Amino acid sequence: MLYIIGLGLGDERDITVRGLDAVRSCHKVYVEAYTSLLSFGLASDGLSRMEKLYGRDVVVADREMVEERADEILSEAVDSDVAFLVVGDPFGATTHTDLVVRAKKMGLKVKVIHNASVMNAIGACGLQLYHYGETISIPFFTDTWRPDSFYPKIQKNRQLGLHTLCLLDIRVKEPSLESLCRGRKCYEPPKYMSIHIAINQLLEIEETNGGSAYNAETKCVGIARLGNDDQMIVAGSMKELLDIDFGPPLHCLVIVGETHPVEEEMLEFYSIKS
C-alpha cells in the first residue's frame, strides 16, 4: 500500500492522528523535500524532530527522486507499506497527483490522507470560495525572461468580478557540480518569491500589456506563513502592500474581485489601519 499523507501547514505536529497511525504502520517513510525545506526546517533540526515524533526513520526525497525515480518508491510499495509525506495537502501540487496516477497504473493500492494546505488561504483571507476564478502561479523574472502567460487569466477573472489566488514561485537550485563530484548532493537553499516581488512583477506586466486588468490601487490580500503561529494576513491596495513587511516565506497573494458585503466586513478586519 502507498500512503500519501498531508502534513499540513505548520510543523511536524500538524499531521493528523489518522496520518500518524499510517506512518507508524509503514516500513519506509519518505518526505517530499523540495517544497517543504522551509516550513519544516528540514535543513536544520526539522527532520530529527519529525523522526522523533513519528517513531520512524524518514528519507528526504528531493525533486529528482520524486520526478525521475518515482518507480523506485512505488516498487517498494508493491509488497510493503510505504508512506510518502507531503507538506500541505497531497493534491496541493501536481507532482503528487502524478505519483498517484503512476501508482494506480501499476495496480498499487493508494490511500490519500488529507490535511490543510495553501488552499485554505482562499477562505482564511475572508473571501468566499464561490467568488474565485482560476488560480495562477507567478514565476520569477530573470534578466532575459519576463513570463506573463498568467496575465490573461487574471484579466478574465477581473472581467468576471472574481478573485484570483496567486501562488508564488519556489526556485530550487540544482546541486552544484562540485558537490556532485564529491559524491554528495548539496542543494543550495531554495529562493522563495515574496509578496513584494510578486506585486512588482504584476505591475510591470500590466504596464507592458496595457490591458487594464489591475493597477497599483487594486485591492489585494497578502498572506504569509498561513497556518503558523506568526501568520500574517493584510488587505490593502497593491501600492499599500508594498509598504508592509511580510517577513519570512512562504507567501501568497489574492487579487480581490467584486466583493459581497460579508467579504467586505472580513476584509475590514485585515485592512491596514491608518
Ligand SMILES: C[S@@+](CC[C@H](N)C(=O)[O-])C[C@H]1O[C@@H](n2cnc3c(N)ncnc32)[C@H](O)[C@@H]1O
Ligand atoms: C504548489 S503550492 C502548494 C504546496 C503544498 N503542497 C500545499 O498543499 O500547500 C506552493 C505555493 O503555495 C504558497 N504557500 C504554500 N504554503 C503557504 C503558506 N503556509 N502561507 C502562504 N503561502 C503558502 C506559496 O506561494 C508556495 O510557493
